[in-house]
Amino acid sequence: MNNVMASRKVRKIHPKKFALWAGLVSIVMMFTALTSAYIVRRAGGAWYEFDLPDMFIWSTIAIILSSTALHISYKSYVGEQHKKFKRLLFLGCFLGLAFIVFQYLGWQDLLAQDITINRNPSSSFLYLITGLHVLHVVGGIGALGIVVIYARRKKHQVVTESRKLRLELVFTYWHFVDILWIYLFIFFLVQQ
Amino acid sequence: MADINIIEEQLHGHDHHDDGHDHHDDHHGDKYQSSLVDSYLFSMDHKNIAKQFLITGMFWAVIGSAMSILFRLQLGFPDADLSWLQPLLGGWIEINEQGQGVLAQDFYYALVTMHGTIIVFFVLTAGLSGTFSNLLIPLQIGARDMASPLMNMLSYWFFFLAGVVLFISLFLNTGPFSGGWTAYPPLSELPQASDGSKAGATMWLLSLVFFVVSVLLGGINYITTVLNMRTKGMSLFRMPLTIWAFLVTAILGLLSFPVIASGFFMVLFDRSLGTSFFLNEIFVAGEALTDRVGGSSLLYQHLFWFLGHPEVYIIILPAMGIVSEVLSVHSRKPIFGYKAMVFSILAIGVLSFLVWAHHMYMSGVNPFISNIFVLFTLIIAVPSAVKVFNWIATIWGGNLRFNSASLFSIGFVSMFISGGLTGIFLGNSVVDIQQHDTYFVVAHFHVVMGVAAFFGMFAGVYHWFPRMFGRFMNETLGKIHFWGTMISAYLVFGPMHYLGMAGVPRRYYSFEYFENFSQFDAMNAFITIAAILGFLFQVVFIVNFFYSIYRGRKQTDMNPWGATTLEWTAPINAGHGNWPGEIPEVHRWPYDLSRYEDEEFVMQTVPLKEGEVDGGH
């Protein structure tokens, strides 16, 4: 009877967390493929250059702040400061939504300059990569939504391992899409 | 009982098979076993999901192979009247001026494409790795189920969905996709290119995107389970080779399938949003598509083969794992060179990411770059040869039981050698100038991957059938199945090497107008007859399989093969959770067969004796 418990104690990482990381690896591979394709195609010439919309700076700030808020929010939950936890959780979600809005406005900026999705592979890649990234953010917002629903319940104030784990899983994913965006943003800047 | 409760909590608390004990009356506990629908259809028990993968895979195998028979009829007997197929195929059988019914040309390409897609992805990926990873990972590492049974179930249902979408596309007015299983643009992108490039292509892409999701959900689970849920004592180097193979397979899938997913997204964008990722300077029917410029179709090929080559190892590695296990058990000998086997699996895994451009020697990649890929491609032959050597050394001097499972394993080794050798020809970019896109390539990959992987799968089914259904398959029918399949496979693919060396191109509907190819009509007819024969022998298997589920000889011994691994420590027809009591603990490597005078075999659960050194180290 003890063997299962024993083997569980030795285990350093929860299987669900491990599974999440494995899933993130697959997302990394997807974006690696896209950015590599971008580099290869760009080297091929006939590449239309344009500036990134300024809105992307605002979206970058928004998502970094959002991650920060959620990080502190997690710390507050563990420290049983439930009010602070909830407030920062809502703030983080709000900033996440703001990120999506800024991305949308950024695309609108590009469209206003007549940089449409099929103008040149350079713009096609930009829309495809940022679009796929936003889809991943939307997924993150969905997950955060579930966390919000749980957080509003009274009994959620009691800190348990499984609640901590749930928060950790969702927030890890969120930090991931945040870092992914920073990578993409720098990638686009460097490539220009 | 406490530990079971904990574990079952982990399994979302469902299913109490060991109803002799009355532990907790958790309400949603019984939900998943309460009805036929829950316990079979939406089951989360890895053993049931394995059966779902297997039977769905078999369904697709029948369809995929039947398609190949249809296009083989056209190749072997272009003058035959096929109008008798009209009730089944309707408009796809055209009546020509002579009043003869022939396969429509577009449909020929659709059949080739569907055959490839179905066999490569649905049968040899989902049907093989899906079935055996699911069945064996938890049972052999000593876990009650996968890390996430829910994700596991979803993995099956995404596969199912992929199948439904592809199946529906068979009935489209314009026909299913017909641009080849590799879906190169522009055929996969421009609706005006062919009938199959219309709705059929969209549905093909959609289906494959669902399939990628299925592979990823499954793979994440397999990796997590192997690395995190092993029972006490099951160190990595005490894992059976099956588990090593499934682990590396899942890692390959996790790293390569997302890449082709991005490729598919780009194709979908090109199809629907007017982008030109992969299109440039295209003329269709004499008309220039001036608005579709700037892309590169070579880029697609890179993305595709970055998946495509690992994919062929995703197909073959599970078969290799199964064969290692089956050969060792049935020759009553430890696997030869356990660690060498592990490291060659790992080496194959790493190298498989460095060779993709050997599919593109003739696509216009830089010849100097080709040289690098030649080098890595030929290096893959080294770990492959190590494995072959070790299989043969395992049988050598063994006390071999010639049953269906071991025969198919030996057949696997034979096929893998034959096909591997032709790979070395193709791997040299200079030789490939002549061989590329000929029947030599077709022969190569059908032997080394198609037939070999099927053999691995058959070996696995015959060997673990009692584990799945508590009964045995019929041995006489199994042997008829083996010899029939073995012989007809060589009869089909042997001559194809010759055709290829004579320069006969693959993917041609008819050689009527090519004098130097039409001289092979008789050989083509011969191949078709052999293929039909091979198909009929699979009927023997299917009958045997379903008959044995209900009527096969009952399993009475918990460990009928005298194996050492954990799956044989669970009761016959074990319920969800696998072991009614505690999970067994592991004390030794999995290949203690005939190591000791007094004991024919020692199971992994038996503690090491005083001073005994664990094998494999």
Ligand code: HEM
């Ligand atoms: C010794 C090892 C091998 C070498 C050197 C090798 C080399 C090659 C090369 C160079 C080609 C491209 C031929 C062409 O299109 O002109 C090829 C095609 C192929 N190989 Fe191999 N191969 C090896 C083993 C394998 C194995 C183990 C598998 C599968 C399990 C496999 C599956 C395939 C498939 C599916 C294709 C054809 C894909 C297509 O064009 O439709 N090969 N091989």
Ligand SMILES: [Cu+2]
């Ligand atoms: Cu390859």
